[in-house]
Amino acid sequence: MPGVGVKLYSVFFKLLLKQRLSNSGNPHNEGYALIPLASNVSTPANAAFVDGVASKDVNIDPFTSLSLRIFLPQSALPNHSRAVFLGKVDHDEFGWDGHKNQLQLDVRSSDGQGNAHEHGYQGYVPSNTGSIHKKLPVMLQFHGGAFITGAKDTLANDIFCRRMAKACNVIVIAVGYRLASEHKCPAAYEDGFEALTWLAKQANLAECSKSATHVPAGFMHKGSDSYKELVDSFGDSALEPWIAAHGDITRTILLGVSSGGNIADHVTRMAIRAANSIEPVKVVAQALMYPFFLGKVQTRSEIKLANTYFYDKASCLLAWRLFLPDDEFDLDHPAVNPLNSTREPPLKQMPPTLTVVAELDWMKDRAIAYAEALRKAGVDAPVLEYKDAVHEFATLDLLVKSRQAESCAEDMAIWIKKQILAKGTEFSY
DSSP states (O other): OOOHHHHHHHHHHHHHHHHHHHTTTOTTOHHHHHSOOGGGOBOOOOOSOBTTEEEEEEEEETTTTEEEEEEEEGGGSTTTTTEEEOOOOOHHHHTTTSSOOOOOOOEEEOOSSSOOSSOOOOOOOOOTTOOSOOOEEEEEEEOOSTTTSOOTTBHHHHHHHHHHHHHHTSEEEEEEOOOTTTSOTTHHHHHHHHHHHHHHHHHHHHHHHHHHTTSOTTTTOTTSHHHHHHHHHHOTTOOOHHHHHHEEEEEEEEEEETHHHHHHHHHHHHHHHTGGGGTTOOEEEEEEESOOOOOSSOOHHHHHTTTOSSSOHHHHHHHHHHHSOGGGOOTTSTTTOTTOTTOSSOGGGSOOEEEEEETTOTTHHHHHHHHHHHHHTTOOOOEEEETTOOTTTTTOTTTSOOHHHHHHHHHHHHHHHHHHHSTTOOOOO
């Protein structure tokens, strides 16, 4: 059974969550503002390599304020134990004039842990030599919070993403999707798919940058019509150097936590339906951690554990009412029930799917049933169940200290690395 600390914090957590849910849509309520969830405390990004991972925030849509936090493991850098790269490449140095095509890097010594003394890692645009950078798979991560709370930059989510970046040796991109009830379904799903579209654009921009180093002299200098056309299409500084230098988007994994697991599954489905529009992005696998699913016909755990730790059934029902459009509330809605027969595409087209569940989570049986349905359809869909664990046990490790959280990350890393490293396992639409 969970310890006394977990039980006490669970009670406190549920009280605050219910208050936040009850006051959702009424931001002027003083109590709502004064008592934030402890798991929602924000932490700034840090471009220096702290404990082997650097992070930065990127805004990708000024209209929806969609933002991402990128976590780059230090393993992506050559000689990463001895130096940190700080140089930001100017277009003239990169070869827009057709004469220079050698990348200029400013390399400064670090403190021995990869941390620069004055600046963080700025990144660089990859050169045509291909010898100074390492490409890592990309993991899109969706935080939990019942669609109502949470953020990409909370301390708890920051700690979890850093852990996954190191354990899986991937670039983790936490998506700051819009929250309900101000932004109802399908806003969160649209934001997730936009993040995939942004990754595809990054690949196209990087290809344009590489092509520009091989054009005849004078063809694409800063004053040329070709350069202006490129800038007008994508923006002069739209290329994200961390992704351009280190990201392999042909090996993309979607990872979702709780409500984020629900979002990840829907975004994967959207990616399958619109595969051509996100080329060359390939979703090779997804990992769903205690996904936020429900249905009209109750499962055994939904009955037996309805009042268990952290997210109980009453809170989750309220969250669904706030997330779904007012005239669409239905526990068998395609957004709610993963086994709704009207959901597209067919299960057999889904990529390998890892499901993580906790023994004391009331939503676990629904997640297990979904994994079983995937396996029956011929999809690799293992389930990892952790004894005496509660909902979000591995992602609220900031508050719920447990060896299980570390074990979960290690177990997930083994499976994820198998999907992204083994030849012939790439998922094809």
